[in-house]
Amino acid sequence: MMDLDKIERDLMREVSGVTGIPEGAYNFRVNGKSIGRHSSDKIDIIPKRGKSGIDIRIANNTRGEIAHIPVIISASGLKEAVYNDFYIGDNCEVTIIAGCGIYNCGADDSIHDGIHTFYVGKNSTVYYIEKHCGIGPGAGKILNPTTKLFLSEGSRAELLMEQIKGVDSAKRLTEAELKKDAQVVIKERLFTHGKQLAESKIVANLLGDNSSVDIVSRAVARDYSVQDFSSHIIGKAKCWGHSECDAIIMDNARVNAEPALDAQNIDAELIHEAAIGKIANDQLMKLMTLGLSRRQAEAQIINGFLK
Amino acid sequence: MLRVEGASFEVKKGRKKLVILDDVSFSVKPGELVVITGPNGSGKSTLAKIIAGIETLSNGKIILNGQDISTKDCTERARMGIAYSLQAPVHFKGLTVRDLLQIASTSGETFCGENLAEVSGLLEKVGLDSGQYLDREINNSLSGGELKRIEIASVIARNAKLVIFDEPEAGIDIWSFNNLIKVFNEMRKNSPECAIVIISHQERIMKMANRILLLKDGKIAFDGPSGDAMKMMRDTQ
Numbered sequence: 001m002m003d004l005d006k007i008e009r010d011l012m013r014e015v016s017g018v019t020g021i022p023e024g025a026y027n028f029r030v031n032g033k034s035i036g037r038h039s040s041d042k043i044d045i046i047p048k049r050g051k052s053g054i055d056i057r058i059a060n061n062t063r064g065e066i067a068h069i070p071v072i073i074s075a076s077g078l079k080e081a082v083y084n085d086f087y088i089g090d091n092c093e094v095t096i097i098a099g100c101g102i103y104n105c106g107a108d109d110s111i112h113d114g115i116h117t118f119y120v121g122k123n124s125t126v127y128y129i130e131k132h133c134g135i136g137p138g139a140g141k142i143l144n145p146t147t148k149l150f151l152s153e154g155s156r157a158e159l160l161m162e163q164i165k166g167v168d169s170a171k172r173l174t175e176a177e178l179k180k181d182a183q184v185v186i187k188e189r190l191f192t193h194g195k196q197l198a199e200s201k202i203v204a205n206l207l208g209d210n211s212s213v214d215i216v217s218r219a220v221a222r223d224y225s226v227q228d229f230s231s232h233i234i235g236k237a238k239c240w241g242h243s244e245c246d247a248i249i250m251d252n253a254r255v256n257a258e259p260a261l262d263a264q265n266i267d268a269e270l271i272h273e274a275a276i277g278k279i280a281n282d283q284l285m286k287l288m289t290l291g292l293s294r295r296q297a298e299a300q301i302i303n304g305f306l307k
Numbered sequence: 308m309l310r311v312e313g314a315s316f317e318v319k320k321g322r323k324k325l326v327i328l329d330d331v332s333f334s335v336k337p338g339e340l341v342v343i344t345g346p347n348g349s350g351k352s353t354l355a356k357i358i359a360g361i362e363t364l365s366n367g368k369i370i371l372n373g374q375d376i377s378t379k380d381c382t383e384r385a386r387m388g389i390a391y392s393l394q395a396p397v398h399f400k401g402l403t404v405r406d407l408l409q410i411a412s413t414s415g416e417t418f419c420g421e422n423l424a425e426v427s428g429l430l431e432k433v434g435l436d437s438g439q440y441l442d443r444e445i446n447n448s449l450s451g452g453e454l455k456r457i458e459i460a461s462v463i464a465r466n467a468k469l470v471i472f473d474e475p476e477a478g479i480d481i482w483s484f485n486n487l488i489k490v491f492n493e494m495r496k497n498s499p500e501c502a503i504v505i506i507s508h509q510e511r512i513m514k515m516a517n518r519i520l521l522l523k524d525g526k527i528a529f530d531g532p533s534g535d536a537m538k539m540m541r542d543t544q
């Protein structure tokens with residue numbers, strides 16, 4: 001595919017599943033430049049002027065289309081802030097596959113700040129999939145994603161955000177504003193190891209009646225890594241909000257979870273659950289009695305948990 | 308095949324010592340089916356866990372095929388051919404029935420692709436439709452009986468030399484109970500060298516046994532042929 005070397009191609013596949021020119025609209029950003037861009041009949045991708053990023057305009061009634069917008073950084077020391085704005089029309093059902101992979105073999109930190117803003121039209125559904133990973137022996141692989149969602153009446157967004165491995169530092173911010181009958185589902189999967197730091201902050205503003213948010217965060221922190229999770233659900237109407245943060249802590253890691261609820265309407269129904277603990281001993285034992293070593297059993301439990 | 312010699316298990320409770328198993332000795336020969344029975348709290352599950360390596364002996368020895376395995380951990384014992392079906396199945400977050408059965412049937416070796424046919428067959432043996440269950444998570448969205456049957460399937464998958472079932476009938480309805488009996492009969496037919504230990508209170512399972520062990524207060528109160536045991540238990544009732 002294009003002019004990528006093997007490491008870049010592998011990263012591309014890992015974070016976005018892309019192995020060649022995909023069908024439909026796409027924009028491949030590699031080392032700060034677009035190396036391939038394609039608009040489809042209904043999805044228009046336009047580069048921004050004056051700053052990095054693209055506008056993605058999706059026509060009303062676009063259904064079943066997928067847009068791929070992966071980012072790869074393999075030039076050590078590259079620092080960028082990229083603004084991608086999604087304007088999704090009414091009655092759409094579309095999938096956006098983002099994701100960022102950093103390969104760093106040099107002495108300087110590589111940083112990608114991705115600011116994604118979604119304007120979701122009435123009765124539209126958007127699926128957003130974002131995977132992050134870092135590889136290479138070099139300095140920092142730093143990813144700071146911001147995702148902002150503005151949901152019109154009756155619209156729905158489903159986010160799957162994963163940080164697989166190798167990201168030294170991450171500051172994640174996810175914000176959603178929901179009008180009447182709008183829904184957001186946020187699934188977050190964070191794995192940290194070594195001395196990594198990951199911070200995730202999720203804020204949902206439920207403004208309209210019958211709006212709902214469901215946040216499911218699963219995290220594994222091992223070695224000396226530190227994770228900070230906070231969710232903040234604000235209910236200003238007759239609404240439903242649920243936040244669940246479930247973390248496995250290992251070795252000398254630290255996990256801090258702060259779920260917060262703010263009900264400003266008598267018909268706001270808000271729930272949070274948070275649980276942090278080590279891998280359950282009975283789970284380990286069960287897998288060991290099936291012949292797995294302790295390490296293999298741990299790996300299976302963690303893989304399952306983050307799946 | 309298996310010899311348990313003078314096995315004791317003690318736990319500390321505050322400053323007191325609780326004796327849970329007290330000098331238990333018995334053996335199981337290849338091809339034998341032994342039922343362990345006894346009141347709740349008599350130490351049956353603890354005994355099974357000690358054999359599987361989940362709990363560690365305070366005193367005594369476990370010998371498998373002439374080799375002292377008392378200091379081996381449960382992975383090593385599993386790889387030496389011991390399989391244990393838990394009384395209370397474990398819940399997992401994220402692991403599916405398919406994952407568990409695949410792990411069980413490959414026994415710690417690296418997966419070599421899907422062994423879907425094998426895994427589906429296992430579920431059918433315990434009366435579960437594979438299409439419906441393979442991708443379910445092993446958590447409390449499954450009923451107690453379903454979890455129990457998946458647990459049993461995971462142990463059948465191991466093709467082990469010594470298989471211990473801990474109250475396999477618990478939570479299982481009549482129809483699956485008949486299925487279960489069929490599973491045991493099939494195991495005995497297909498692997499005549501396999502030793503089977505079943506912890507059970509069920510008369511129908513006891514009747515299948517070559518021998519019955521009765522455990523009371525952590526001690527063996529009776530060890531003998533199934534017929535004698537049944538007669539004795541009827542008499543003492």
Ligand SMILES: Nc1ncnc2c1ncn2[C@@H]1O[C@H](COP(=O)(O)OP(=O)(O)O)[C@@H](O)[C@H]1O
Pocket residue numbers: 318327345346347348349350351352353354
């Ligand atoms: N690790 C332990 N710590 C304290 N008490 C235990 C432990 N393991 C078992 N016991 C106690 O030992 C007794 C026997 O338990 P168990 O072997 O489960 O009995 P059974 O399976 O025959 O019903 C019970 O009273 C149980 O509470």
Ligand SMILES: [Mg+2]
Pocket residue numbers: 351352353394473
């Ligand atoms: Mg028991």
